[in-house]
Amino acid sequence: MAMDDRTIIAILFHWAIAILLAPLFVGIISKTKAILAAKVGPSLFQPYYDIVKLFQKGVVYSRTTTWIFRVAPVIVLAVMLVLALMIPFGIVKAPIRFAGDIFLIAYLLGMARFFIIAAALDTGYSMEGMGASREAFFSCLAELALFMNFVTLAFKTKSLSLSSMIGADAPVRWEVFGPSLFLVVISLFIVILAENCRIPVDDPDTHLELTMVHEVMILDHSGPDLAYMLYASAMKLFLFMNILVPIITPIYSHDAVVGVIVFLAMLVGIAVTIGIVESSMARLRLNRVGNLLLIAFVLAFFGFVVALWKTI
Amino acid sequence: MEDMDSILRFPWHVPFGELFLKLDPLNALFLAAVAVLVACSSVYGIGYMRQYKGRKPLYVHVFFYVLLAASFVTVLLANNAILFLCAWETMSISTYFLIVFNDERSAARKAGFLYFIVAHSGTFCLFLMFLLMAQVSGTMNFDVISNTKFSSGLSGIIFILALMGFGVKAGFLPGHFWLPHAHPEAPSHVSALLSGIAIKTGIYGICRVLYILGVLPVWCGYLVLFIGVIAGLMGVLYALGQHELKKLLAYHSIENIGIITIGLGLGLIGKSCNQPYVSVLGFSGALFHVINHALFKGLLFLDAGAVIQRTKTGEIDRLGGVAKIMPLVSVLFLVGALSICGIPLFNGFMSEFLIYLGLFNGLFCLSLNGVVSCVIAILALALMGALALACFTKVYGSVFLGIPRETFPPQERPSSKLMLAPMMILAGICIWIGIAPWTVAHFTFCGGEYLSRIPSSTDHFSYVMGSLPAVIMVLIIFIAVASFLAFMKYRVSRGTLVTGRATWNCGYPVDSPKFQYTSSSFASSIVEYFKSVLFFKRHGERIDGYFPRHMTMHSGVKDFFEDSVFRPMFAKAVHLSRAVDKKNILFTQMYLMYIFIFLIFLMLWKLRG
């Protein structure tokens, strides 16, 4: 692709949106949970304040850790920032898109996961090891469900680029894709909950090893490292929500203002829904989480079967 | 790339035999992998074998090593069936002698013997197959056989025989059980050769038979794909349950053979359904993965050898914190681990990318059965990738990171540069292919088109090559962003960095390995989830009471085919032969009886036909 001014500006603009907006949605989820619990709750911009505060703190490294521990937050955040360029926002296509970019996205997430798990095992303590083991297990099933969703979407849209698959350049028609799309949406929602460590898969608020997957893996990071990790998880949530948004957006208009308002409204809607789900359920027992992810997989599989049937 | 001419052609006094060596796009790829890996592991071997100087006859080992390398080259280049079989047998025999190098260990002797039996059973099928082919075409020359037409049923039978014969060598699932015994027992540079090249000769044989047969019925493609899916999934699941370093790597070889076979199956399905694009992508992905696997598996085995030599043990649960005493080796192992998991920036991602592209394109344009097979293969590949990531984080974290679980023996000699240099070369090639794949991809596409029997052209793969620059651009942006973030972090934390404390440990500032997660605990959630498939068993007592006494526990994964199918079969065969032996028939009489029975059989056959 030619690197002219428009493309560079598009890349920078895309990045700016992702960098600025990502932590806001973590704040929205916390606020929703607080309101449902009849509390005032933290400010909507609390994650921003947390990140800034952490940058001002010092960093402590244990003598058990190696260079992997120091390098992991950098790699994880770099992966999320690069992914921000490959995921479309609403009807704005991703600046970097090509046939097969879904595989690069999935395996870049795998790279981030490898380094988080390695950094957790680097500390030499059982809590982080526990979180790492659970993360490795859940990611197997979550990856299966995610790829099944990709297969269904690719089969329906006959395209291999994420922007075309989820309808960022041609709106995905519910009338055409129908019931299989409904199943894909539910399956993707469960995958979002699992990959971003929300209830019912993981509890992001407590800091006990019994209830954590993601929080415990980053337990030993401090200062700017922890800031990078928090920011990366907020960005991951934002990017996953953006995969869901174009599929469920009901209104399409070419007017820029209306498009932006609809896009933001859908994002806020998904964040509020996640908050409601988190408030209304308890975290599942760990051996039940596997079954939940299997259900997500089977729903996507059924969606594929229906889509396949419709073409015969 | 036009067909290359024959390199060597001499008549041979063996009937039907001919010393005919020919290079073509398919051979060239395998040869490249052989060249790199043999060179690296030879240099490594010089350094590795120094510890045995004076204690064992090294010249025997070197003789068989050279013989093995020569037989690899001959097997790959042979264009005559008799020459191929001779080279194949030489390969098996020299491998046996290399495996039993440590013959004072009974495990090594048993492993070698098991390998010997299984390899020869495979060669038996190969003999049958070549005889069938020669009977129809009248000659043992591969070129002539390629041009003869086989009936659909006959080509099916030939292909099944090829799958059985070559599959046992490659490690397809029912016949894989020799691999996890033989590869760990051999010295590390030999293990690298075995995992990197020897099992690929099985894949090469299947590719060659594919090419020779030309048109195959459609069910062959589905069968190959299915075999690949089973081999891949079971390989990685078994690997998760292992706690010995080299055995784990051997099971991972089975998984990667599964990935290669999925690519081959996809190519076959594409060819049978007349979808050249899918077919080329499938075959090229498989061939690319052959090269990549040779490189990173070689690297991993050489690394494992260095670790085992230094720490005198291969048990993962007795290692830990090796990165502090062997920093360079741990970085190289990390490169190998990232490559095998298919992480971008390294070569494993590129071949899996091609195979995924082929599978998804197959989704769009194949028939219903093809679509179902592609979906199963895609899901299997995704699951394999995630399980491989779990397995290698387990290995890397438990062996190299954390706190040592047992004290290391003192270092007897400084680490040999001869051992480090080949590993660094292999790691460098892995990274180079990951960042600049088009150099190798071009050759694999030629090989893929050769196998699909379509004329070589550049516009077939320009579509795919169009995606690769975008991938590279993403990787370059990633490196730039990562560097920027690292720099920013360094600037911010420069004055306030504190190191040298113990891990927080919930307030117990004690560096004790007893707090650490072991590798079996790490893998336990996955292994117990797949308990029914893996026959995971835990033997030992359960803790009860508040002050438990000293207890032992032992858990492990049972290889189903080995323990429930083949060992009972072998035991029955041994039992039967002992029973026949006991009947007090004399030696010559027994063999006269065999000859008599065979003559009767021949007469009946001739009378019928």
Add this chain to the structure above:
Amino acid sequence: MEITWVDIICVLAVFLSLAIISTRRIVGMIQIFSLQSLLIGLLPLLINSGMPSAREILVAAGTILVKAALVPAVLFWAIRHVSMRSEIKPLIGFGTSVIIGAILIAGAFRMSLSLKIPWVAQYDLLVPCSLATMILGFMLLVTRTRAITQVVGYLVMENGIFLFALLLFDVMPLLVEMGILLDIFVAVFIMAIIVNHINEEFEHAPATFNREKMGESI
């Protein structure tokens, strides 16, 4: 191809059958079944376009009344004394049964490819989804150990058969429909009475009788 409400309800029916298979709580199973019957009961109104005729309204109302209201009420009454409200020790684990359910759904779709049923546009997904619901209900019936779960499986199978019978809706006489509904209701009622009697028997059992173990199978 246009997506109709019939398609959506068929897909939802299979989705809810999957939900029944994957849940452990008996109360949850009965509630999901009630929802499934409600959705399926709405189908006679949507099958033929235009205003629904009196017969369609009658069948829909009867189905919803019996299967979505009466039968669940009877089931809840039957388990009112049972303290253990979850499925324990099924023949195959929950994860495995979900995967097998997926394979069975694929098998149902494959099977309905070969069935030579005259194809009508708006009934496109009806046949495979009904087969899938039937097979899933049958699987529930066969692989669970508690009697209540087996009855729910039988009822889900019955829902699948009803879906399939919608194909013949125009020709099947009203009497047959009502007769089927009556059969279902009677079967569930009898089962509830038996469970109730067994429970009452345990109330008066001697203390040495292992109530927990016996109660498991109810």
